[in-house]
Amino acid sequence: MTYSVAVAGASGYAGGELLRLLAGHPEFEIRTVTGHSSAGRPLIESQPHLRSLAELTLQPTEPEVLDGHDIVFFALPHGASGALTAQLRDVRLAVDCGADHRLESATDWAAFYGGEHHEPWAYGVPELPVAGEGSLAKQRDRLVGAARIAAPGCNASTVSLSLAPGIAAGVIEPRDIVSVLAVGPSGAGKAAKTHLLGAELMGTANPYAVGGTHRHIPEIRQALRAAGASEEPSLSFTPVLVPMSRGILATSTARLAAGASAGEVRAAWEAAYSDEPFVHLLPEGVFPRTADALGANTCLMGLAIDEAAGRVVVVAALDNLAKGTAGAAIQSANIALGIPETTGLPMNGVAP
Numbered sequence: 001m002t003y004s005v006a007v008a009g010a011s012g013y014a015g016g017e018l019l020r021l022l023a024g025h026p027e028f029e030i031r032t033v034t035g036h037s038s039a040g041r042p043l044i045e046s047q048p049h050l051r052s053l054a055e056l057t058l059q060p061t062e063p064e065v066l067d068g069h070d071i072v073f074f075a076l077p078h079g080a081s082g083a084l085t086a087q088l089r090d091v092r093l094a095v096d097c098g099a100d101h102r103l104e105s106a107t108d109w110a111a112f113y114g115g116e117h118h119e120p121w122a123y124g125v126p127e128l129p130v131a132g133e134g135s136l137a138k139q140r141d142r143l144v145g146a147a148r149i150a151a152p153g154c155n156a157s158t159v160s161l162s163l164a165p166g167i168a169a170g171v172i173e174p175r176d177i178v179s180v181l182a183v184g185p186s187g188a189g190k191a192a193k194t195h196l197l198g199a200e201l202m203g204t205a206n207p208y209a210v211g212g213t214h215r216h217i218p219e220i221r222q223a224l225r226a227a228g229a230s231e232e233p234s235l236s237f238t239p240v241l242v243p244m245s246r247g248i249l250a251t252s253t254a255r256l257a258a259g260a261s262a263g264e265v266r267a268a269w270e271a272a273y274s275d276e277p278f279v280h281l282l283p284e285g286v287f288p289r290t291a292d293a294l295g296a297n298t299c300l301m302g303l304a305i306d307e308a309a310g311r312v313v314v315v316a317a318l319d320n321l322a323k324g325t326a327g328a329a330i331q332s333a334n335i336a337l338g339i340p341e342t343t344g345l346p347m348n349g350v351a352p
């Protein structure tokens with residue numbers, strides 16, 4: 001079967017990555033692309049790397065342009081998709097790469113984003129363990145048949161995937177988690193480029209959102225709660241911009257739960273991910289580099305136990321635009337529609 005697809009925000013980074021992946025998907029046909037300031041212009045002007053889509057022209061991002069497609073992917077700034085998605089009448093599946101439909105808590109939304117809180121949609125990280133639905137239930141189960149999906153924040157999915165297996169198995173404590181991330185500037189979108197010109201980015205590392213202010217903190221807490229945290233999760237989260245265009249390397253440490261053995265810890269992550277096509281626990285002593293996941297819908301992680309500190313250390317790498325956004329969106333859409341989950345999604349990175 002062929003599904004007709006529209007991509008809203010096709011001139012941006014996330015939109016471009018959606019199109020790159022969708023162009024190779026055998027069951028999806030890209031019919032419509034939309035932009036905002038670039039509406040009316042050829043797509044190829046904003047996405048010169050997408051040669052196979054050179055004939056497409058960006059339409060305005062309006063409900064009447066998007067309605068009538070089987071699937072609409074949204075890659076718009078926060079706050080822009082919520083009002084728009086509410087006006088869709090005839091769309092089988094909508095997938096939002098922005099934050100508008102991620103958070104269940106209106107209080108968290110008000111504290112970290114502000115503006116109108118929209119209804120939460122099925123969260124698009126299929127591999128996350130979820131509590132209360134049988135042993136090793138996954139978020140995937142909630143995506144089957146879904147009509148509305150919220151793709152994750154890229155930093156949030158990296159950290160949530162890093163820690164959820166240990167929370168679900170009760171081998172790490174949900175309090176006093178510390179995560180420090182090296183992140184590439186494409187995560188901030190094309191619109192942020194004026195702040196990220198070479199002089200400010202090349203040859204230097206820039207911390208931002210320091211001190212518990214980053215918008216992905218409530219999203220991670222929500223995922224860890226869903227994984228069955230025995231108490232309210234608490235997390236110190238610090239991202240650092242580094243000069244690589246794409247990629248996230250997240251180092252997360254959590255206290256070892258009382259009585260948990262090294263074998264039980266590793267077994268928790270192995271049990272969670274051994275059958276997953278896109279999330280891999282690397283062999284003992286091996287830790288990922290961002291390049292290993294570049295361009296792939298893949299999250300790689302390495303795990304160690306720091307006995308002296310009494311902490312489990314997880315180092316995870318993914319490509320913010322692929323597994324962090326567009327790949328997760330397409331993977332979740334495959335699940336929702338009953339298409340084999342790996343269809344159209346690259347598994348291998350392009351390192352070095």
Ligand SMILES: NC(=O)C1=CN([C@@H]2O[C@H](COP(=O)(O)OP(=O)(O)OC[C@H]3O[C@@H](n4cnc5c(N)ncnc54)[C@H](OP(=O)(O)O)[C@@H]3O)[C@@H](O)[C@H]2O)C=CC1
Pocket residue numbers: 008009010011012013014015034035036037038039061074075076077078080097098099152153154186187188189190191192320321324325
């Ligand atoms: N970049 C990343 O790694 C990730 C991004 N996301 C999310 O994906 C979404 C898109 O991000 P990204 O691609 O990086 O951002 P970009 O700035 O690269 O692209 C934004 C897109 O939205 C369009 N746009 C801008 N303003 C409006 C508006 N007021 N109404 C409708 N459309 C508008 C732009 O059109 P035009 O260019 O024509 O003006 C462009 O197509 C965001 O919600 C972001 O948080 C999620 C996870 C990771």
Ligand SMILES: CC(=O)N[C@@H](CCC(=O)OP(=O)(O)O)C(=O)O
Pocket residue numbers: 097098099152153154155156183184185186187188215239241
């Ligand atoms: C470098 C950079 O700024 N990265 C962004 C990642 C944005 C993202 O994952 O998407 P959402 O904005 O949709 O949550 C950040 O840290 O906020």
